[in-house]
Amino acid sequence: MAPEMSRPGGRTARVRAAVLAAAGDALIELGLPGLDLAGLARRAGVGKTTVYRRWGTVAAVLEDLVSDMVETSAPRADTGDLDDDLLANAGLVRSTLTDPRQGRLLTALICAAVDDAGTARALRRFYDARTAVWEPCVTDAVARGDLPADTDAAAVVRAVSAPLYHQLLTRGEQPGVADARRAALVAAAAARAGAFAAPVSAGARRTS
Amino acid sequence: MAPEMSRPGGRTARVRAAVLAAAGDALIELGLPGLDLAGLARRAGVGKTTVYRRWGTVAAVLEDLVSDMVETSAPRADTGDLDDDLLANAGLVRSTLTDPRQGRLLTALICAAVDDAGTARALRRFYDARTAVWEPCVTDAVARGDLPADTDAAAVVRAVSAPLYHQLLTRGEQPGVADARRAALVAAAAARAGAFAAPVSAGARRTS
Numbered sequence: 001m002a003p004e005m006s007r008p009g010g011r012t013a014r015v016r017a018a019v020l021a022a023a024g025d026a027l028i029e030l031g032l033p034g035l036d037l038a039g040l041a042r043r044a045g046v047g048k049t050t051v052y053r054r055w056g057t058v059a060a061v062l063e064d065l066v067s068d069m070v071e072t073s074a075p076r077a078d079t080g081d082l083d084d085d086l087l088a089n090a091g092l093v094r095s096t097l098t099d100p101r102q103g104r105l106l107t108a109l110i111c112a113a114v115d116d117a118g119t120a121r122a123l124r125r126f127y128d129a130r131t132a133v134w135e136p137c138v139t140d141a142v143a144r145g146d147l148p149a150d151t152d153a154a155a156v157v158r159a160v161s162a163p164l165y166h167q168l169l170t171r172g173e174q175p176g177v178a179d180a181r182r183a184a185l186v187a188a189a190a191a192r193a194g195a196f197a198a199p200v201s202a203g204a205r206r207t208s
Numbered sequence: 209m210a211p212e213m214s215r216p217g218g219r220t221a222r223v224r225a226a227v228l229a230a231a232g233d234a235l236i237e238l239g240l241p242g243l244d245l246a247g248l249a250r251r252a253g254v255g256k257t258t259v260y261r262r263w264g265t266v267a268a269v270l271e272d273l274v275s276d277m278v279e280t281s282a283p284r285a286d287t288g289d290l291d292d293d294l295l296a297n298a299g300l301v302r303s304t305l306t307d308p309r310q311g312r313l314l315t316a317l318i319c320a321a322v323d324d325a326g327t328a329r330a331l332r333r334f335y336d337a338r339t340a341v342w343e344p345c346v347t348d349a350v351a352r353g354d355l356p357a358d359t360d361a362a363a364v365v366r367a368v369s370a371p372l373y374h375q376l377l378t379r380g381e382q383p384g385v386a387d388a389r390r391a392a393l394v395a396a397a398a399a400r401a402g403a404f405a406a407p408v409s410a411g412a413r414r415t416s
Binding site: 111165166170171188190196 | 239312315316318319321322328329331332335336363366367369370371373374375377378379380381390393394395396397398400401402403404
């Protein structure tokens, strides 16, 4: 058996890694309108026929790029404490957004998704998958009795990310350690106060 | 005195309105790389010389577009109640993001700002100005004794917007009335819990 057939890290995996890296680079440099399969093959140093046969469309490459981002993402924290778990989540989001390549790739994908429904669907799957990975931090806190039973776990996890993305996208400012810390503790405090009750209802409002 | 010199709504204002509307349209349709002064003049039905003399660069047109967005934005709510003020703010952000033109213009500006420092500066001035308009909702609540004295008012106001922008940009989902309601009440609950203490410190963490 040839070596490349005996392990998943063989030629097929190398071709995929090269084409996905080329797609990320091209998206960052040129935006979605600058992507075409022949250009990606050239950039990746891979035969055009291979790229056409394996992916067929730029949309399929982008879907695969996003799938790869899901596969290679960090697992959730499991410290046994809601604050510490959400602090770990906020730290991961911050380090992803401030990573020169990952941050630019995410903003490029977000902007490509504005005008392209396929990219938007793929990106939504990516964020939903990442949210689902971290939801147990919240459901475990509910099980421990640290949060109200009707807490919307996905909404809490998204609330940790939201201010960090907002800061980067609306103010062009890289979120810092203090911003990540606040994002986590704001989400945790609001969750304890019952403001993430699901479904959203008047019950989330204070009763003074 | 000629009519156009006697009132601000005269020819000069009409030319400005036409050029800024054209710039918004072009930005939505083509993105920043598609903008040039001659094209904007044509689109606006205004003489090219007028546009070159008045603005000189595409960057200056975009700065003026953002200034106009600040000038024409709604004033803050002043209900005497933090929850109601933040609910009004969240409702305004939601209706802006879901407005077919305003929402697309803001996402187009956000994406243009990713690659262009001038647009990024102008956009940041826009968001900082809008935040400043709504900050008194928080400082008034502090003065009433409804919030801790060291509450970071700007951070609370930004926290209302953040999940609505995040929902639109990462999930391609228009924020609904329930989302706006939750965004406001989460920010208010976290502010009451002291999670927006400024500067961010370990004091925001629960002391259990």
